[in-house]
Amino acid sequence: MTTTQRSWAKTRTTESGTTEPLLMVRDLEVEYRTKRAIVRAVDHVSFDVFPNEVLGLAGESGCGKSTIAHAVTRILKPPAYITGGKVMFNGIDLLAMDEDNLRGFRWEHLAIVFQSAMNALNPVMTIGNQIIDAIQAHMPVSKRDARTRALELLNTVGIDPRRIDSYPHQLSGGMRQRAVIAIALALNPELIIMDEPTTALDVVVQKQILYEVQQLKDQFGFSIIFITHDLSLLVEISDRIAIMYAGEIVEVAPSQELFRNPKHPYTQRLMNSFPSISGPKQVLAGIPGSPPDLSEPPTGCRFHPRCHVKIAGLCEEVHPALLEVAPNHSAACHLLDPEVAP
Amino acid sequence: MTTVHQPETAPVTDYKTRATPVLEARSLTKHFFTGSALSRRVVKAVQNASFTLYKGRVTALVGESGSGKSTIVRMLARLYEPTSGEVIFDGRNTLEYTSRKSLMHYRSKVQMIFQDPFSSLNPVHKIKYTLERPLRLYGDEIGIRGRAAIQEQVLNLLRRVSLSPVEEIAGKYPHQLSGGQRQRVAMARALAVEPEVILADEPVSMLDVSIRMGILNLMAKLRDEQGIAFLYVTHDLASARYFADEILVMYAGYIVEGAASEDLIQNPKHPYTQLLLSAVPDPSRGLRTADVEIKGEIPSLGALGNGCPFAARCPHVMDICRKAMPPVTTLEGSRWTRCYLYE
Numbered sequence: 238m239t240t241t242q243r244s245w246a247k248t249r250t251t252e253s254g255t256t257e258p259l260l261m262v263r264d265l266e267v268e269y270r271t272k273r274a275i276v277r278a279v280d281h282v283s284f285d286v287f288p289n290e291v292l293g294l295a296g297e298s299g300c301g302k303s304t305i306a307h308a309v310t311r312i313l314k315p316p317a318y319i320t321g322g323k324v325m326f327n328g329i330d331l332l333a334m335d336e337d338n339l340r341g342f343r344w345e346h347l348a349i350v351f352q353s354a355m356n357a358l359n360p361v362m363t364i365g366n367q368i369i370d371a372i373q374a375h376m377p378v379s380k381r382d383a384r385t386r387a388l389e390l391l392n393t394v395g396i397d398p399r400r401i402d403s404y405p406h407q408l409s410g411g412m413r414q415r416a417v418i419a420i421a422l423a424l425n426p427e428l429i430i431m432d433e434p435t436t437a438l439d440v441v442v443q444k445q446i447l448y449e450v451q452q453l454k455d456q457f458g459f460s461i462i463f464i465t466h467d468l469s470l471l472v473e474i475s476d477r478i479a480i481m482y483a484g485e486i487v488e489v490a491p492s493q494e495l496f497r498n499p500k501h502p503y504t505q506r507l508m509n510s511f512p513s514i515s516g517p518k519q520v521l522a523g524i525p526g527s528p529p530d531l532s533e534p535p536t537g538c539r540f541h542p543r544c545h546v547k548i549a550g551l552c553e554e555v556h557p558a559l560l561e562v563a564p565n566h567s568a569a570c571h572l573l574d575p576e577v578a579p
Numbered sequence: 580m581t582t583v584h585q586p587e588t589a590p591v592t593d594y595k596t597r598a599t600p601v602l603e604a605r606s607l608t609k610h611f612f613t614g615s616a617l618s619r620r621v622v623k624a625v626q627n628a629s630f631t632l633y634k635g636r637v638t639a640l641v642g643e644s645g646s647g648k649s650t651i652v653r654m655l656a657r658l659y660e661p662t663s664g665e666v667i668f669d670g671r672n673t674l675e676y677t678s679r680k681s682l683m684h685y686r687s688k689v690q691m692i693f694q695d696p697f698s699s700l701n702p703v704h705k706i707k708y709t710l711e712r713p714l715r716l717y718g719d720e721i722g723i724r725g726r727a728a729i730q731e732q733v734l735n736l737l738r739r740v741s742l743s744p745v746e747e748i749a750g751k752y753p754h755q756l757s758g759g760q761r762q763r764v765a766m767a768r769a770l771a772v773e774p775e776v777i778l779a780d781e782p783v784s785m786l787d788v789s790i791r792m793g794i795l796n797l798m799a800k801l802r803d804e805q806g807i808a809f810l811y812v813t814h815d816l817a818s819a820r821y822f823a824d825e826i827l828v829m830y831a832g833y834i835v836e837g838a839a840s841e842d843l844i845q846n847p848k849h850p851y852t853q854l855l856l857s858a859v860p861d862p863s864r865g866l867r868t869a870d871v872e873i874k875g876e877i878p879s880l881g882a883l884g885n886g887c888p889f890a891a892r893c894p895h896v897m898d899i900c901r902k903a904m905p906p907v908t909t910l911e912g913s914r915w916t917r918c919y920l921y922e
Contacts, residue, residue: 297787409876439643439814442876444858466788469817472862496862510789512821514844514859521821523792527757 258285259427259460260309265322267301267308270315274532278304278317280484283559286428289454291461293475293492295468295507297528301484302464306432309462310349311339327427345375348421350414352433357417358405364391364416365401371423390419395449411442418446422453430462435470447474469511472496477565480504483529483539486559490566500568502547503540538571546572599634601808602655602689602776607664609650613881622881624650626832626904628664632776635806637799639819639840641855642829643877648812651829652778655810656691657682687717690769694781696761700753706764707749710736713771721773736767740797759790766797777801780812795822816859820844828852831878831888833904838914848916851889887918895920 267279279301286292294302307313309324311331324331326347334342351357359367368387369380378386388398394415396408405413414434421429431450435443451474454461465471471478472492480488480501488501499505506524513519526543529535535542541552551571559569571577606629611622625647632638640648653659655666657673665672668685676682693699700709710733718724723732737745740763753761762782769777779798783791799822801807813819819826819840826843828836828851836849847853878888886901887893893900899919908921 297789411876439877440816440858440860441643441854444860467860468788469860469862473860492862507789510792512792512817513863514817514820514856514861515863518821518841521792521796523796524789525793527759527790528787 257287259288259290259327260286260462261323261325262305262309263323263325265305265308265324266320267304267313267317268320269317276531277320277534278484278531279308280534281322282481282484282486283322284479284486284489286460286462288427288460289458290477291454291463291475293471293478294462294464294481295466295471295478296481297466299528299531300481301531302481303432306349306430306462306464310343310347310430312349341375344371344426345424346426347428347430348424348426349430349432350417350421350434352436358413360405363402363404364396364408364419367416368420368423371420375424386423387419390422391416393422393453394419395445409442411438411446414438414442414446415449418450418453422457425457426459428460428462430464432464433466434463436465436467443470450474468507469513480507483534484531485539485569487540487570488566488568489559490563490568494563494566498563498566500562500566500573501540501570502544502572504568506543506545538569548572548577551577598636600631601634601668602632603630603665603667604651604655605629605665605667607651607654607666608662609647609654609659610662620881623832623883624880625654628834629907630827630834630837632808632810634775634808635802636825637802637809637811637823639811639813639823639826640829640834641813641816641819641826643814643855645877645880646829647832647880648829649780652691652780652810652812655776656689656778657685683717684720687720687772688774689776689778690772690774692762692765692769692777692779692782695785696758696765697753697785699765700761702753704752705749706737706751706753706756707733709753709764710749710768710771713768717772732771736771737764739770739801740764740767742767757790758786759793762786762794763797766794766801770801774807776808776810778810778812781814782811783818784813784815791818798822816844816855828855831883832880833888833917835889835918836914836916839912842912842914848910848914848921849889849918850893850895850920854892 263283265279265282266277269276269278282305284292294305296302304317308319313319319332358364365384365387368390369383372378372383372386373380388401391398391401396412396415400408408416435446463471463474475492478490478492478495479486480503482503488495488504495504499508509521510523512521524543529539537553537555538557541547544552548571557569557571557574559567560574562568562573606627607625608627609625611624612619613622614620628651630638640651642648650659654661661674666674668688673685676685711729714723714729714732723729733749734745737748742748742760742763756764783794786794795818798809802809811819811823823840826838826840827834828849830851836843836852843852844856847856878891885903887904890896890900897919905917905919905922907915907917909915910921
């Protein structure tokens with residue numbers, strides 16, 4: 238597939254007012270190269286993140302959503318390689334930046350919060366010292382000033398500042414995840430990537446943390462890329478949502494629009510895979526089959542083997558481009574292309 | 580075994596209207612003892628859990644991690660010895676079963692499905708072997724003897740869990756199957772011994788979202804067509820509403836409320852159930868409108884006082900709540916709760 242056949246995920250500003258995106262990702266390609274096969278985990282992915290926006294990235298396991306997070310922050314490790322595309326952050330090309338500059342750039346402008354707070358924190362260091370470390374690595378401040386800032390940060394994320402000298406194992410899962418968020422906030426970054434930040438937590442704690450993240454975002458004005466497989470959660474927290482399938486973005490829309498009016502057959506079926514807690518009880522079918530093996534992705538549209546409305550002879554052959562199907566709403570499906578299905 | 584392939588023609592039994600108890604837990608309690616002889620700590624994992632599983636019905640056990648759900652499952656499966664209480668099956672307290680033979684009989688009637696289909700199947704054996712094992716061990720019990728009959732039954736089992744082509748699947752190793760297919764194999768293995776009860780401990784939470792419904796729908800079919808009683812353990816209230824006929828809510832070792840699914844979802848009584856429901860993501864509601872002030876987390880099971888474990892977080896807490904655990908209060912219908920608000 239050549240890039241010209243695909244349109245960029247066209248997006249405009251949400252309520253934030255500016256039209257200039259903070260992060261621009263264009264035709265990003267990531268490959269895992271093993272002896273057995275080359276797996277293109279992310280294939281020509283393009284999207285924007287605007288200031289003070291929450292962009293949700295949804296998809297099933299193995300669809301490439303975490304790989305995008307790792308590629309954008311340049312923390313991919315071999316055998317994963319970025320093989321194409323551009324990642325522009327406020328006009329700066331992140332893929333061209335060398336390691337030294339990246340190290341400074343990362344925590345100051347761009348932070349990442351991982352799924353498992355248990356593994357993200359150093360078990361033999363108090364959480365206070367871990368926050369102080371992050372601050373002192375980037376700013377020439379005294380330990381005392383850094384500690385004052387750490388106390389503030391703990392308070393901000395809802396941890397009793399008296400717990401500053403606690404070790405990670407002395408905190409509950411929810412508190413540890415808050416501590417990780419505090420470290421991410423330490424240098425006031427413009428963008429925080431949250432990769433399944435609450436998946437390991439219980440719903441009540443999840444709600445508490447998401448509510449606080451939302452408040453912090455409004456207070457400090459940063460943007461968030463929020464990655465999860467839980468679409469119900471994503472609709473709640475995001476301004477816009479990008480749906481990924483087998484390494485590609487197949488639909489992008491404002492979250493309520495996506496929830497009420499999904500266009501891509503995959504999104505429609507995915508919406509039909511989540512039981513609801515309110516409203517009438519419905520029979521849900523899920524989606525037959527399983528996500529494809531990316532070392533041998535299906536030809537044409539990658540969703541065609543599981544699609545219930547595919548056009549015989551077309552969807553198996555031709556890859557659909559991501560087209561604007563409604564204002565601010567793009568999808569990659571031949572059925573939505575006026576030239577194919579008028 | 581010929582009957583299982585024509586479930587469409589089988590009369591739909593009125594499991595829903597006529598409650599036939601199969602397995603009953605009576606005041607099940609499990610305390611774990613940790614620490615040294617001098618500083619012994621007691622972790623009260625499950626306290627006084629009583630409930631009944633009925634033929635052709637799904638009972639969901641919902642709660643946060645560490646609330647004691649899996650401990651209950653393990654006691655019912657006779658993997659943990661309860662500290663006190665009874666498990667009644669066929670009118671007998673199964674905790675009196677001590678001989679290998681009676682335990683084997685019990686386990687053939689009460690099967691388990693685990694959360695992780697990647698570790699619950701032996702990776703060095705083909706699917707065929709995994710399904711032949713229970714048939715060889717329990718062949719006498721279920722009337723399947725001889726090589727040919729066993730092989731035929733393996734294929735039948737794969738058909739029952741909608742895996743096809745059956746011959747091909749039978750010859751595969753677990754790593755050649757997807758997570759959803761593996762969980763179906765785990766289900767086929769459980770079905771092999773013709774159980775009356777299946778204890779399913781978070782059976783879909785490790786699967787991709789698009790295939791979870793397929794597994795839940797398959798279990799619903801087994802419930803409806805074969806009258807299997809399910810205990811569905813989950814932290815996901817929305818899937819419990821979808822799949823279960825009755826929901827039990829657990830908090831810090833206690834079952835605090837039990838009701839028919841819709842009653843519980845539409846009209847939760849216990850303050851903890853109310854909190855849990857308000858925290859479930861609901862796209863039609865939106866996070867920004869969340870007006871719930873939620874504080875605190877589930878308490879440590881090693882440091883529970885005498886009172887209600889939810890008292891510290893409860894918006895309606897009264898003096899008495901901190902002194903003693905509220906008894907079971909029966910409310911309208913067959914629902915009940917443990918809360919002084921309804922005493």
